[in-house]
Amino acid sequence: MLQRKISKGKFIFAFLATCAIFALGLLLGLVIEGKRINYTNQAYQSHDVNFISSQLQYDYLLSLKDQNSCPTVYNGLDSNLFNLDKTREKIEIYSQDNKINKKEFELLKRQYALEELRYWFLAGHVKEVCGKGIVRVLYFYSDDAACPGCGEQGFVLNYLKKKFGQQLLIFSIDEKMNEPLIELLKGQYNVIKYPTLIIEGAKVDSDNFVAKDDLLKRICYYSEDKENCAAS
Amino acid sequence: MEQLVEYVLWATYFFSLFFVIFWLTTFITEREIKTKKRLKELPRVTIIVPAYNEELGIKDTLRSLAGLDYPRDKMEIIAVNDGSKDQTAARAIEAVKEFKGTDIKLINQENKGKGAAMNTGIRQAKGEYVVCMDADSIIPDKKALYKMLPYFSSEDIAAVLPCLKVGETKNLLQKMQRYEYLVNMFYKELMGRLDCIKVTPGPFAIYRKDVLLKIGGFDEVFNRHLTEDLEIALRLQKNNYKIVQTMETDVLTIPPDSLKEFYQQRKRWYKGGFLNTLRYKKMILDKKFGDFGLFEMPTTLVSGFIMIALLFSMVYYLAKPALQAWAKLSSINFDIWTLLKKISWDISALDFHYSLIFVGIVMACASIFVIKRSHAMAKEKVFRYGAMPFIFYIAMYFILLAVGWVVIYYELIRKKEMKW
Numbered sequence: 001m002l003q004r005k006i007s008k009g010k011f012i013f014a015f016l017a018t019c020a021i022f023a024l025g026l027l028l029g030l031v032i033e034g035k036r037i038n039y040t041n042q043a044y045q046s047h048d049v050n051f052i053s054s055q056l057q058y059d060y061l062l063s064l065k066d067q068n069s070c071p072t073v074y075n076g077l078d079s080n081l082f083n084l085d086k087t088r089e090k091i092e093i094y095s096q097d098n099k100i101n102k103k104e105f106e107l108l109k110r111q112y113a114l115e116e117l118r119y120w121f122l123a124g125h126v127k128e129v130c131g132k133g134i135v136r137v138l139y140f141y142s143d144d145a146a147c148p149g150c151g152e153q154g155f156v157l158n159y160l161k162k163k164f165g166q167q168l169l170i171f172s173i174d175e176k177m178n179e180p181l182i183e184l185l186k187g188q189y190n191v192i193k194y195p196t197l198i199i200e201g202a203k204v205d206s207d208n209f210v211a212k213d214d215l216l217k218r219i220c221y222y223s224e225d226k227e228n229c230a231a232s
Numbered sequence: 233m234e235q236l237v238e239y240v241l242w243a244t245y246f247f248s249l250f251f252v253i254f255w256l257t258t259f260i261t262e263r264e265i266k267t268k269k270r271l272k273e274l275p276r277v278t279i280i281v282p283a284y285n286e287e288l289g290i291k292d293t294l295r296s297l298a299g300l301d302y303p304r305d306k307m308e309i310i311a312v313n314d315g316s317k318d319q320t321a322a323r324a325i326e327a328v329k330e331f332k333g334t335d336i337k338l339i340n341q342e343n344k345g346k347g348a349a350m351n352t353g354i355r356q357a358k359g360e361y362v363v364c365m366d367a368d369s370i371i372p373d374k375k376a377l378y379k380m381l382p383y384f385s386s387e388d389i390a391a392v393l394p395c396l397k398v399g400e401t402k403n404l405l406q407k408m409q410r411y412e413y414l415v416n417m418f419y420k421e422l423m424g425r426l427d428c429i430k431v432t433p434g435p436f437a438i439y440r441k442d443v444l445l446k447i448g449g450f451d452e453v454f455n456r457h458l459t460e461d462l463e464i465a466l467r468l469q470k471n472n473y474k475i476v477q478t479m480e481t482d483v484l485t486i487p488p489d490s491l492k493e494f495y496q497q498r499k500r501w502y503k504g505g506f507l508n509t510l511r512y513k514k515m516i517l518d519k520k521f522g523d524f525g526l527f528e529m530p531t532t533l534v535s536g537f538i539m540i541a542l543l544f545s546m547v548y549y550l551a552k553p554a555l556q557a558w559a560k561l562s563s564i565n566f567d568i569w570t571l572l573k574k575i576s577w578d579i580s581a582l583d584f585h586y587s588l589i590f591v592g593i594v595m596a597c598a599s600i601f602v603i604k605r606s607h608a609m610a611k612e613k614v615f616r617y618g619a620m621p622f623i624f625y626i627a628m629y630f631i632l633l634a635v636g637w638v639v640i641y642y643e644l645i646r647k648k649e650m651k652w
Contacts, residue, residue, distance in 0.1 A: 001388055001472045001473075002388045002427060002472040002473060002474045004427065004472065004520065004521055004522030004523075004524070005426075005427075005522050005523065006519060006522050006523060006526060007258070007426060007523050007527075010254060010257045010258060010261065011254070011526075011527070013253075013257055014250050014251075014253040014254040014257055015250060017253045017257075018246060018249045018250040018253055021249060021590075021591065021594050022246065022249075022591065024590065025586075025587040025588075025590040025591045026587055028586045028587055028590050029585075029586060029587035032582060032586050032587075035582055036582050039580075039582055086578050090578075090580075090583070093583070094582075097585065151556055151559070151560060152559055152560055152563040155560035155563060155564065156563050156564060159564045159567070159570060159571065162570055162571065162573075162574040163570060209563070211563065212563060212564050212565065
C-alpha cells in the first residue's frame, strides 16, 4: 500500500514565502506613502509661496489702484489655484490608498482646505478692487456615501472650468474636514446637504447635483464671458 | 462594499500565490522517483472505448488504436456503444471490418452512462491491464503501451496516465485550451510527485484490472452523467493506490471548438469535481491521506471560489469606473471635445499602487515560469500559434472558467441534473 507523506516543510515554506512577498509589498506601499507625504508637504511650501505672491499682487493693486494689472493678478490666482487643486486631488486619492499615516494625511487635507479658503477670500478682495472679471464658486462636497452626486458635480464643474478658463474660479471644500472655519461657512450658508454650490455668495443646492445647463446660466449671470454665455 | 471587495481580492491573491509557491517548491525539491520495471513478459491489455454519439470520431480512434505497436495476441479492443442515437455503431462495425488483424469487438448496450460502459468492457476484458480510451481522442505514439506499462513497477500503482495534449486547433478557443491542458499536465506531474493526482482522464489511462475490480469498478449511479474518471481517481486515492503521470507518451484530444460545447464540458468537469470532492469529504484535511487530504482536496473545493472572487472583483473594478464615467459624460452631454482640447496630464511616479503592482509582478513571473516549464516538459513551443492565443489565455481565459463556475454554483443551488 502507498505510504502517504505530509509535506509540512513545503507548506510552511510556501506560507512564509507568501507572507514575505506580501510583507515586501506592504513595505513598498509604506515607503511610497512616506514619499507621498514628503511630496505633498513640499508642494504645500510651494503653494504657500505662491499665495504670498498673490497676496502681494493684491496689496499692489490696493495701494496703486492700478486696474490695468487686474488680468495679470487674475491669471496668477487662476494658475495658483489650478496647481493647488491638482495637489489637493492627489491628496484625496493618496489618502484613500493610505493605510498607516492617517493623521498625517488628515492634517495635509486640512492644510489644503484652508489654503483653498485663503484663495477664496483673496479672490473676493481682488474682485472688489477689479470689479467684474471672475466668478467664484465655493463647492462643498462629501464622500460617495453622503454625496452620490458629487462625482458628477465635480466633473461638470471641471468641464465648465475648462470652458471659462481663468474667469471661473472653483474652490473645493471637503465638508467632512474637522475645521472650524468650514463649520462657520456651512452655518453661514446653511449647507446641510451635498453637493452645495455657493456662486458669488448665493447658495445653489439641488436634490442630486446642479446640471450643466442650469449651472451655466447661474455662472453667466455673474460672468462677462460673451462667448460661453451667448446661448444661455 | 469597496473594502469588502479589496479584502476578498487580497485573500484571493494570497491563496493563489501560496498555491503557486507550493507547486514551485515541489518542482524544485521533489526529485522524480518514478521507477520502471523491465517487462520480462508482455502483459495482456484490453483497450475499452466507451462511446455515446461519437460517429465523427470513433473510427479515427479505433484506427489509431489498431495502429499501436503491440503483439496482436496480447491486445484486444472493446468498443462499447452506450445506446448512441447516431451512426456510432455503424462506424465501429466499419472499423472492425477494416482492421481485421486487430481483435476489435463491439458491444451495444442501452444508454447507461460512461461508467457503466467502462464496466461492461471490464467484465468482458481478458487483459491484466485495461485502458480507457475516449472515442474523440487518438494516440499518435505507436509505442505508447511499451512506454507506459513499465511504470507499473509496484503493486500499489493502480493507474498510469499519458500526457494529454490538444491536437489540431481550428480557433482561438481551442488554442487557449491548449495552454490550459499543458499547464494542467505540469501541475499533474508535480502533484504526482506528492501522490496527489485527483483525476485519471479518459484518453488512454491504463489501469490494473484487478484493482478496478477490487474497488468495485467505475461508478455508474452518482457519476452517470458527470465525471467517472474523477471519482475513480478519488476512490483509488481513498484506497491508498498510486497514480503515475508520465510525460513520455502523448495522447491527442479534440477540445470543444464552440463556447456552448466548452461550457457543457466544464459544467460536467467542475460540477463533478465539486460534488465528488464533497462525496469524499471525509478525506478533506484527514492526515491519514497525507498531502492529498491536506492540500489537494481543499484546493479542489476552494478553486471555484477563487475563480469567482477574481471574476467579481474584476467586474466590480471595471464596471464601477465605467458606469461612473458614463454618468459623468452624460452630465456634460458627451461634449468630449472640450475635455480633450484642454486636457492636462499630471501623472507622477507616486500615483501608482506599488503594493499591488509588486504582488502582481511576482504572480506574473511565477505564471510565466509555470507556462514555460509546462511547455518545456511537454516538448512544445509556447508561441506555436503566435502571441495572440497566449495573450488571450493570460488575460481572458480565467474569465471563461469563472463564468463556468458561476453557472455551476447556480445549477447546484437549483439542483439541476447533468447529462453527458
